[in-house]
Amino acid sequence: MADQYTDVDPNAFKDEVLAKYPAKLAKKRAKQFVVNKVEDGDQVPEILANTRTTPGILTMRGCSYAGCKGVVLGPTRDVLQITHGPIGCGFYSWLTRRNQTRPETPESVNFMPYAMSTDLQEDEIIFGGEKKLKAAIDEAVALFHPKAIGIFSTCPVGLIGDDVHAVAREMEEKYPDINIFGFSCEGYKGVSQSAGHHVANNKVFTDVVGLDDTPKKGKFRFNILGEYNIGGDAFEIERVAEKCGLTIHSTFSGNSTYEEFISAHTADLNTIMCHRSINYLAEMMEKKFGIPWFKINFIGAESSAKSLRKIAAFFGDKGLIEQTEKVIEEEMAKVNAVREEIKARCQGKTVALFVGGSRAHHYQELFAEIGMRTVAAGYEFAHRDDYEGRKVIPDIVVDADSRNIEELKVEKDATRYKPRRTDEELAKMEADGFALRDYEGMMKDMDEKTLIIDDMNHYELEKLLEVYKPDIICAGIKEKYVVQKQGIPMKQLHSYDYMGPFAGFEGAINFYKEIDRLVHSKVFKMTKAPWESSPELSASYGWNG
Numbered sequence: 001m002a003d004q005y006t007d008v009d010p011n012a013f014k015d016e017v018l019a020k021y022p023a024k025l026a027k028k029r030a031k032q033f034v035v036n037k038v039e040d041g042d043q044v045p046e047i048l049a050n051t052r053t054t055p056g057i058l059t060m061r062g063c064s065y066a067g068c069k070g071v072v073l074g075p076t077r078d079v080l081q082i083t084h085g086p087i088g089c090g091f092y093s094w095l096t097r098r099n100q101t102r103p104e105t106p107e108s109v110n111f112m113p114y115a116m117s118t119d120l121q122e123d124e125i126i127f128g129g130e131k132k133l134k135a136a137i138d139e140a141v142a143l144f145h146p147k148a149i150g151i152f153s154t155c156p157v158g159l160i161g162d163d164v165h166a167v168a169r170e171m172e173e174k175y176p177d178i179n180i181f182g183f184s185c186e187g188y189k190g191v192s193q194s195a196g197h198h199v200a201n202n203k204v205f206t207d208v209v210g211l212d213d214t215p216k217k218g219k220f221r222f223n224i225l226g227e228y229n230i231g232g233d234a235f236e237i238e239r240v241a242e243k244c245g246l247t248i249h250s251t252f253s254g255n256s257t258y259e260e261f262i263s264a265h266t267a268d269l270n271t272i273m274c275h276r277s278i279n280y281l282a283e284m285m286e287k288k289f290g291i292p293w294f295k296i297n298f299i300g301a302e303s304s305a306k307s308l309r310k311i312a313a314f315f316g317d318k319g320l321i322e323q324t325e326k327v328i329e330e331e332m333a334k335v336n337a338v339r340e341e342i343k344a345r346c347q348g349k350t351v352a353l354f355v356g357g358s359r360a361h362h363y364q365e366l367f368a369e370i371g372m373r374t375v376a377a378g379y380e381f382a383h384r385d386d387y388e389g390r391k392v393i394p395d396i397v398v399d400a401d402s403r404n405i406e407e408l409k410v411e412k413d414a415t416r417y418k419p420r421r422t423d424e425e426l427a428k429m430e431a432d433g434f435a436l437r438d439y440e441g442m443m444k445d446m447d448e449k450t451l452i453i454d455d456m457n458h459y460e461l462e463k464l465l466e467v468y469k470p471d472i473i474c475a476g477i478k479e480k481y482v483v484q485k486q487g488i489p490m491k492q493l494h495s496y497d498y499m500g501p502f503a504g505f506e507g508a509i510n511f512y513k514e515i516d517r518l519v520h521s522k523v524f525k526m527t528k529a530p531w532e533s534s535p536e537l538s539a540s541y542g543w544n545g
Ligand code: CFM
Pocket: 067, 071, 097, 193, 226, 228, 230, 274, 275, 276, 277, 355, 356, 357, 358, 359, 360, 493, 494, 495
């Protein structure tokens, strides 16, 4: 059935795309290419996710090292981070994501402007790189006197068998005042950067969180997990939280410091922005320290308001709740003034989003606020729970790749386990509709007959552009120019191109304006791809056609 935004029959489109593949691949992709249907409020079709990309396919994915060093730890300014590996790994994970930070004073420690690496050469690949790593740590200590050093493993480190953990232990004995820890996040671990998130969560949990029991000042203290300050998002969230009277104890890891990490277990609540990258840490902190967690989302003005209300309701303080309402009213007035005008122009336009493991969901809300509809969305590396909701976790099949990443056994801390709410209180909150420890996933929020595509590749993206002709595509740098050459505007949702923030209320205003500008720009339609004037450059995808 055609709907008001597109005449494309999603099932026919799916068949057309899969028809190009060899039979075995088509069978697999058919499970990762789903036409949405929501039944009984939250029952959605099953999707195949977090499995290996078929060799030869141009995937949008990144590697485990990227997920660990680039994503989870990268935005922390005062943990000195050494990439143990060839120089390219360190260089390409250095600031391309546009994670920002704001040291307290100009003199405060900030390692972000540096890309530190052991710069492995052929010699070390043959004879081992541990000596060079130790020398790098000596040099780093002499130059920077950091409180903490993280060592990040790249593919060759695993292949040649360097033991970064043994080096970390040895160097910690040499420098007892410095916390030195290594990550086994070799790029090939797991099937995507998602594996690196898990490796990072585990190490941060065992070697960092809980080292200092001093709480920050502030009455309503909570942590934000999975917010990485891309384009200044964290600054906007901090502004709004402060206005409400909330204290963000630590953010993992946008605009963060090591001191905030080590005392994060003293906060009373963990909120999760990006479920995919950091849900492990929230679960482990709840088990060990008794800190409850729930999902929030500061992408979208409405979602921001909802998240603030939920946090205020958790603390349950009358003054806080009133102040939060006041802030929301003030901020929404500014947002609505811009939104109405832009919505009138953008209403009915379509978008397709293909981003990592959470933004393809979060940004649909921002688009909806200006009347734009998501016709297709997908993740590069999310798991079934990010699509279908956490209720499917018990049914997720563990395979050789996912077994590769250690699941830590976590016990209650003997002295510091302190439930912030009693079991009865938590049960009552849940009975009152207050979702704890939950994430309902992306598909439930998407319309009937929209497309959900896991680990999309460039061939499928090109087909989608051709058939759906969305008004704008949101993805990453690997997709950007392919899309623009087809005359379609493209917004990078990883790095935000050159902009931001897009979170919170001011972020929403920035985003509306940017999308309005992009979807109404004529320039993209004026570009001619090289093959349009030189047909000999054109090519088609191989296999059976
Ligand atoms: Fe989480 Fe992220 Fe994302 Fe992610 Fe990423 Fe990112 Fe992303 Mo790029 S942590 S899953 S590994 S929200 S770097 S800030 S934009 S793919 S959708």
